[in-house]
Every structure is written in C-alpha cells, then in structure tokens.
Amino acid sequence: MTKQHAYITTAIPYVNGLPHIGHAMDYMLADVWTRYQRQNGREVRFQTGVDEHGNKIAAKAASQNQTPQAYVDQMHGNFQNMIAELNISATDFIRTTDPHHVSAVQYIWQKLAAAGYIYKSTYEGWYCQGCEAFVTDKEAAENNGICPDHQSPYQRLSEENYYFKTSAFSENIRQAIESNKMKIVPEFRKKEFLELMKDGLKDVSISRPRKNLSWGVPVPGDDTQVMYVWLDALSNYITVIGYPDRPEEWQAFWPANVQVIGKDILRFHAGIWPAMLMALDLPLPKVLLVHGFINVGGAKMSKSLGNGVGPADIIPHYGVEAFRYYFLRHVPTQDDGDFTWEKFEAAYNGELGNDLGNLVQRVAKMVQSYQAGVIGDAPQAEHDMGPYRHFMESFAFNQAMDEIWQIIRSLNQYIERVQPWQVAKKRAKDPEAEAHLGEILAYACGTLLQVSDMLRPFMPQTAEKIHDMFASGVVPPEPTPLFPRKYLHTPDPRAPKTDAQGSK
Structure with a gap:
C-alpha cells in the first residue's frame, strides 16, 4: 500500500x-x-x-x-x-x-x-x-x-x-x-x-x-x-x-x-x-x-417509548449542516452522547447562528461598508493548528471541533476589543486609521478562511460558503445568513412577553 x-x-x-x-x-x-x-x-x-x-x-x-x-x-x-x-x-x-x-x-x-x-x-x-x-x-x-x-x-x-x-x-x-x-x-x-x-x-x-x-x-x-x-x-x-x-x-x-x-x-x-x-x-x-449510543434526555431510544430522533426530524427544518454539527461536536466521538431539543436549539442558535453565522455576516458587512467589498491581502492566519491536528489524528473529532470554536470565539472577542467601527470613524482625521482598519479586516477574513479549512471535514457546505465569501479578495454584496435563528421546539427569547392576563 x-x-x-x-x-x-x-x-x-x-x-x-x-x-x-x-x-x-x-x-x-x-x-x-x-x-x-x-x-x-x-x-x-x-x-x-x-x-x-x-x-x-x-x-x-x-x-x-x-x-x-x-x-x-x-x-x-x-x-x-x-x-x-x-x-x-x-x-x-x-x-x-x-x-x-x-x-x-x-x-x-x-x-x-x-x-x-x-x-x-x-x-x-x-x-x-x-x-x-x-x-x-x-x-x-x-x-x-x-x-x-x-x-x-x-x-x-x-x-x-x-x-x-x-x-x-x-x-x-x-x-x-x-x-x-x-x-x-x-x-x-x-x-x-x-x-x-x-x-x-x-x-x-x-x-x-x-x-x-x-x-x-x-x-x-x-x-x-x-x-x-x-x-x-x-x-x-x-x-x-x-x-x-x-x-x-x-x-x-x-x-x-x-x-x-x-x-x-x-x-x-x-x-x-x-x-x-x-x-x-x-x-x-x-x-x-x-x-x-445516543440517548434522548438520558434515556435509551426505543420504539416503545416513542423517543427516537433521526435525520428526518431535524434536516428538513434546520439543514444537514446543523445535523452534522450537533452530532459531531456535542456527541463524544468515542462514547455515548445525549440529544434533547433544548440542547440542539441552544447549539443551533447560539453556536451556529450567533458565534459563527453572525461573525461571518458581520465581517462581510464591514468589508462592504468600509472598503467597498475589497479585502486586500488577507494574511495567512497564524492560529496554532497543533491541537486540532492532534485531536483529528487521535479520533477525538468532537474535541477538534472545540478547537475550531475557540478560534471563532477569539475572533469575536478580537473584533469587540479593537472595534473596527470606531477605527472607521477616525479615517477622516487620522492618516493611519485607514491602514489599521485594513489590517483588522484582513486579519478577520484570513482567520475565517482558516476556520473554513478546519470546518471542511465536518461541515463541507458551510466551509465552502465561507471560503467563497472571502477567498477571492472581494466580498459579494448581501451575503445570506448561514444559520437564521429558529425556535421550533423551545421558546423564542425575542418573542414579546405577556403578562398573566395575556396582554403584551
């Protein structure tokens, strides 16, 4: 061989x-x-x-x-x-x-x-x-x-x-x-x-x-x-x-x-x-x-209990990428795992919708707003790939996904810290602000390209969308949200609150 x-x-x-x-x-x-x-x-x-x-x-x-x-x-x-x-x-x-x-x-x-x-x-x-x-x-x-x-x-x-x-x-x-x-x-x-x-x-x-x-x-x-x-x-x-x-x-x-x-x-x-x-x-x-095995709410799936869940219950409503994400990250590769709709929708809306989806949308919109969609030279991201590779080679795929999410969360924190929208406001008065803003956005795009490469084994369609959005150096206008929020089995926190009499 x-x-x-x-x-x-x-x-x-x-x-x-x-x-x-x-x-x-x-x-x-x-x-x-x-x-x-x-x-x-x-x-x-x-x-x-x-x-x-x-x-x-x-x-x-x-x-x-x-x-x-x-x-x-x-x-x-x-x-x-x-x-x-x-x-x-x-x-x-x-x-x-x-x-x-x-x-x-x-x-x-x-x-x-x-x-x-x-x-x-x-x-x-x-x-x-x-x-x-x-x-x-x-x-x-x-x-x-x-x-x-x-x-x-x-x-x-x-x-x-x-x-x-x-x-x-x-x-x-x-x-x-x-x-x-x-x-x-x-x-x-x-x-x-x-x-x-x-x-x-x-x-x-x-x-x-x-x-x-x-x-x-x-x-x-x-x-x-x-x-x-x-x-x-x-x-x-x-x-x-x-x-x-x-x-x-x-x-x-x-x-x-x-x-x-x-x-x-x-x-x-x-x-x-x-x-x-x-x-x-x-x-x-x-x-x-x-x-x-995968349990449902801590109980073994069984026909008699009617607690089974499968692709047909999830994919038509949330998409195949969300299905792959949950079971590859939130079920340990080498042990039993658990599914509940509460856990699934928390992961879908919080981790896919907010951590990743909003991040991609936010970076793309800033490149559109501040640089007419042109990224410039996105630097090769320098995040340490060692832990990710270690977990992939040792068949701990859920932990490899945890490593990807660390990079996603650290990029979210970086954007909050450097506040590119504030840097953009200074461009008229500060000659260095333009270059600084370009560096911030190029770094964000480079990091997202690295994330897309790491995601490819797990969520190939999502990885492809992120790659297509940033790899050419020009961000397409009006990117569609990757994971629009969905609350089909749990309460929507954005819904208007009602009092005891039912009035809003």
Missing part, C-alpha cells in the same frame, strides 16, 4: 428496518476522517453498504408477502438515501446479495476449510434472532434469558453446524490488540474486550441448517447448510474492494486504516474478524474506532 492510499469502512446494517441515528453516526465519523485525509492529499476508498441475508430479513419479507430478494431490493435504497441526505462522500456501497460478494464469500469459506480451520459439530445453546448471534450459557444467565437489546427471550437451539476455529487465533489476537497492531479506540473499549477474551476465544458456529435458515449464502459443497450471517457480513470489507479476484485493487487499499463500528458489535470485529483475516493470511485493520 502506498502512503497515498487510505481505506475506511463502516458497519453494514440489516435492511429489515429504516436507517436510524446510529447508522448516521457511523457514516458521519467515517466521512470526517475521509474528508480530512483527502485534504491531506490521500486517495480514500470509503465503504458503506447493507447486510441483506439472515432470518430477520426472511421473516420481515414473509410478513409482507414478499420474497426476500424483492424485499431487500425495495429496502436498501433507504440507506443510500440517508447517505446522500447526510452529504457522505462514500465511494462504495455493497449489498451482500451482490453476485461478486456471494462468490467471494464462498471462496473465503473454501480457503478457510482447505487450511483446516472449519469442522462440523453439533451446536447446543442459546441464540438471539434479533442479534443474529449465538450467546454463551454465562451470558444468557447474566441477562436472565432475555436479550437486553431486543427484550426477547433467547432461543434454545440444537443443530448440526460448521464451526470456525477462532480459538486457534486467541493468543495472536490478544497480542495484536495489546501491542496496538490492531488498535482499539478508545482505550477503555480495548480493556473491555481483552477482559471478555481473557479465557481465550471460543470456536464459533458459522452455518445453520437450511431448514432453519434458508436465506443466505449456500455453504460450498453442502446443500444442507447456509452460511451464518456474520461470516458473510464481515467479509464485505475486503470483497467490496475486489478480494480475491482483483488483487491490484484490494492490495492497494487493504489493510483498512480505520473501521468504524458501534460498541455493540465490537466482539465480532475484534474477535471473529481478525481470526478470519489471520486464517486467510491477510493483515489486520489498523484501527477499530468504536462509538457509543
């Missing part, structure tokens, strides 16, 4: 439901990293996609009197629409029903079997159809026999399956994680997983009898078995870039620089996936970036 190539992936969601905020977080975090790498001259492949196999899909299709294929053909577009709506700069979208993927997964199976890592045995134990996951007796007991994520009882299964010898790679995987050869970010997730695997990884069932799982990739050479959905799904990260039949393509990008996942699927990506790669004699991904 050359230094100019980079590869980032996101988890592929099942298509049996509509995309939600967790999927949006995957896409946005990967998009920030992608845009930042492209700014720094790298060619990035950015994978997204959907998981279209498994019993959950088949059951949902049957409930709608459709074949599984017709159902997934109808549903996958919802995820592509969200990717477009969020302005995600992905290069690849994979469906696990794609013919290339299916044949590549069968090749992977055959390679694992030929290397002696697959054997047949009888599975007896617990299974959650919602997670499409087998669970240990210990895990089932700790959860009182009920899946905490789906609130449904585990099923007791007894069936003949094929197994993958994950246990053969326990020590190598532990060493890769401990040495950060495969780095798990944040550190506390790394510790959690190492604790989970302290007694070694167990061999995993990688197939189901066709009579119990009809919708999936057939096991090569055994028509009675269908591949377990996780083996099929995890393989997408390499099949989408051309494994195994397009070596020039996949070898240029694999190993992935970053794989973005939610905390609930870390054990699959830190356990089964590296074991598969080791068995295939392929390098491990460099970083697993694990994000948390």
Whole structure:
C-alpha cells in the first residue's frame, strides 16, 4: 500500500428496518476522517453498504408477502438515501446479495476449510434472532434469558453446524490488540474486550441448517447448510474492494486504516474478524474506532417509548449542516452522547447562528461598508493548528471541533476589543486609521478562511460558503445568513412577553 492510499469502512446494517441515528453516526465519523485525509492529499476508498441475508430479513419479507430478494431490493435504497441526505462522500456501497460478494464469500469459506480451520459439530445453546448471534450459557444467565437489546427471550437451539476455529487465533489476537497492531479506540473499549477474551476465544458456529435458515449464502459443497450471517457480513470489507479476484485493487487499499463500528458489535470485529483475516493470511485493520449510543434526555431510544430522533426530524427544518454539527461536536466521538431539543436549539442558535453565522455576516458587512467589498491581502492566519491536528489524528473529532470554536470565539472577542467601527470613524482625521482598519479586516477574513479549512471535514457546505465569501479578495454584496435563528421546539427569547392576563 502506498502512503497515498487510505481505506475506511463502516458497519453494514440489516435492511429489515429504516436507517436510524446510529447508522448516521457511523457514516458521519467515517466521512470526517475521509474528508480530512483527502485534504491531506490521500486517495480514500470509503465503504458503506447493507447486510441483506439472515432470518430477520426472511421473516420481515414473509410478513409482507414478499420474497426476500424483492424485499431487500425495495429496502436498501433507504440507506443510500440517508447517505446522500447526510452529504457522505462514500465511494462504495455493497449489498451482500451482490453476485461478486456471494462468490467471494464462498471462496473465503473454501480457503478457510482447505487450511483446516472449519469442522462440523453439533451446536447446543442459546441464540438471539434479533442479534443474529449465538450467546454463551454465562451470558444468557447474566441477562436472565432475555436479550437486553431486543427484550426477547433467547432461543434454545440444537443443530448440526460448521464451526470456525477462532480459538486457534486467541493468543495472536490478544497480542495484536495489546501491542496496538490492531488498535482499539478508545482505550477503555480495548480493556473491555481483552477482559471478555481473557479465557481465550471460543470456536464459533458459522452455518445453520437450511431448514432453519434458508436465506443466505449456500455453504460450498453442502446443500444442507447456509452460511451464518456474520461470516458473510464481515467479509464485505475486503470483497467490496475486489478480494480475491482483483488483487491490484484490494492490495492497494487493504489493510483498512480505520473501521468504524458501534460498541455493540465490537466482539465480532475484534474477535471473529481478525481470526478470519489471520486464517486467510491477510493483515489486520489498523484501527477499530468504536462509538457509543445516543440517548434522548438520558434515556435509551426505543420504539416503545416513542423517543427516537433521526435525520428526518431535524434536516428538513434546520439543514444537514446543523445535523452534522450537533452530532459531531456535542456527541463524544468515542462514547455515548445525549440529544434533547433544548440542547440542539441552544447549539443551533447560539453556536451556529450567533458565534459563527453572525461573525461571518458581520465581517462581510464591514468589508462592504468600509472598503467597498475589497479585502486586500488577507494574511495567512497564524492560529496554532497543533491541537486540532492532534485531536483529528487521535479520533477525538468532537474535541477538534472545540478547537475550531475557540478560534471563532477569539475572533469575536478580537473584533469587540479593537472595534473596527470606531477605527472607521477616525479615517477622516487620522492618516493611519485607514491602514489599521485594513489590517483588522484582513486579519478577520484570513482567520475565517482558516476556520473554513478546519470546518471542511465536518461541515463541507458551510466551509465552502465561507471560503467563497472571502477567498477571492472581494466580498459579494448581501451575503445570506448561514444559520437564521429558529425556535421550533423551545421558546423564542425575542418573542414579546405577556403578562398573566395575556396582554403584551
């Protein structure tokens, strides 16, 4: 792999439901990293996609009197629409029903079997159809026999399956994680997983009898078995870039620089996936970036509580840039976050509308009023980029945004302190006032150009607008406000006050 190539992936969601905020977080975090790498001259492949196999899909299709294929053909577009709506700069979208993927997964199976890592045995134990996951007796007991994520009882299964010898790679995987050869970010997730695997990884069932799982990739050479959905799904990260039949393509990008996942699927990506790669004699991904969940007012989002919130609730009213801003800055990149309309509108009106929007408008209007729109030579801003770069490189994107806002706030304070409107008044009597005013406004414009560069990975449209306003040296007349004030869910402080009788 050359230094100019980079590869980032996101988890592929099942298509049996509509995309939600967790999927949006995957896409946005990967998009920030992608845009930042492209700014720094790298060619990035950015994978997204959907998981279209498994019993959950088949059951949902049957409930709608459709074949599984017709159902997934109808549903996958919802995820592509969200990717477009969020302005995600992905290069690849994979469906696990794609013919290339299916044949590549069968090749992977055959390679694992030929290397002696697959054997047949009888599975007896617990299974959650919602997670499409087998669970240990210990895990089932700790959860009182009920899946905490789906609130449904585990099923007791007894069936003949094929197994993958994950246990053969326990020590190598532990060493890769401990040495950060495969780095798990944040550190506390790394510790959690190492604790989970302290007694070694167990061999995993990688197939189901066709009579119990009809919708999936057939096991090569055994028509009675269908591949377990996780083996099929995890393989997408390499099949989408051309494994195994397009070596020039996949070898240029694999190993992935970053794989973005939610905390609930870390054990699959830190356990089964590296074991598969080791068995295939392929390098491990460099970083697993694990994000948390988003709560609403401190409570977990749930259909039963009706407290879900998603792009469709926000973007039509406030725009995609405000959506990206809130969830990338006010949700910690590496941990759980919280959403309330109060927090969102405070951030929208205070930070986007006031701190940034008013600042841009104010500087543009002063250049118009005092210099006929001509900036002159905007000096290269000299703000220290070190902290911003440190946070970007360490996947603390919310803290990188905090650094941008420090510059925005310091420029607001600078303008209040030097009061260019007062300097403008002195021009008739003070020969140096004209040059001083020019320096002040050029510095402000230069700083805003730096802000636009730093904002580009997070809020590309806003960054472009700021850049277009100041980069040419001439500010266009009548710039439109970036973030006009909106109070759709909270009281508007500008509204007339009423007394107890209702009079104004």
